Amino acid sequence: MDEDVVAWLERWYQAHCNGDWEHRSGIRIETLDNPGWHVQIDLEGASMADKPFAQPDAGQGAAADDWMYCDVQNGVFDGYGGPRQLGAILHVFQEWCARFPSRDMPLSPEQQDLIDARESIERVRRVLGRENGPERCRADGCERLHVAHSVFCGDHHIANLQRVGALPVISVDGVRVLRRADD
Numbered sequence: 001m002d003e004d005v006v007a008w009l010e011r012w013y014q015a016h017c018n019g020d021w022e023h024r025s026g027i028r029i030e031t032l033d034n035p036g037w038h039v040q041i042d043l044e045g046a047s048m049a050d051k052p053f054a055q056p057d058a059g060q061g062a063a064a065d066d067w068m069y070c071d072v073q074n075g076v077f078d079g080y081g082g083p084r085q086l087g088a089i090l091h092v093f094q095e096w097c098a099r100f101p102s103r104d105m106p107l108s109p110e111q112q113d114l115i116d117a118r119e120s121i122e123r124v125r126r127v128l129g130r131e132n133g134p135e136r137c138r139a140d141g142c143e144r145l146h147v148a149h150s151v152f153c154g155d156h157h158i159a160n161l162q163r164v165g166a167l168p169v170i171s172v173d174g175v176r177v178l179r180r181a182d183d
């Protein structure tokens with residue numbers, strides 16, 4: 001995302017304010033006497049609350065002031081860093097959010113597409129229901145039973161819909177729309 005990180009954080013904050021969240025939760029940015037910065041972002045009620053967080057490398061090491069430490073504990077993002085690391089801390093939070101796009105945060109058009117695509121596939125999967133058979137899926141070599149409303153298992157039914165352009169196609173790693181559905 002190329003958007004300025006402060007503008008992005010403003011939009012993230014605004015997207016979470018719903019008349020309730022902002023009374024219990026918020027974002028705090030303060031200075032430390034180290035000296036440095038401390039950024040604290042409450043995640044309770046946010047989609048990021050249950051997402052895995054990998055700590056970034058602890059600073060670039062070019063100068064003593066470059067140190068940075070970020071972690072997520074008990075539903076709170078905490079970022080600490082040297083005097084010139086405020087932007088870097090916010091960037092860590094932004095990058096983390098970008099890995100788990102959801103409707104409660106600022107989205108790029110590509111992320112919006114991805115969420116739409118996931119939801120349309122999930123919707124079909126719910127309608128298809130469970131693979132109860134009793135016959136096996138009609139696809140060659142598939143060992144699974146068919147779903148109630150198709151002669152195929154869920155995956156093969158969805159693959160067929162994707163082949164004819166009725167459903168979007170998402171990359172295997174799940175982070176990109178390879179082909180949108182035909183309108």
Ligand SMILES: [Zn+2]
Nearest residue numbers: 137142153156
């Ligand atoms: Zn199958």
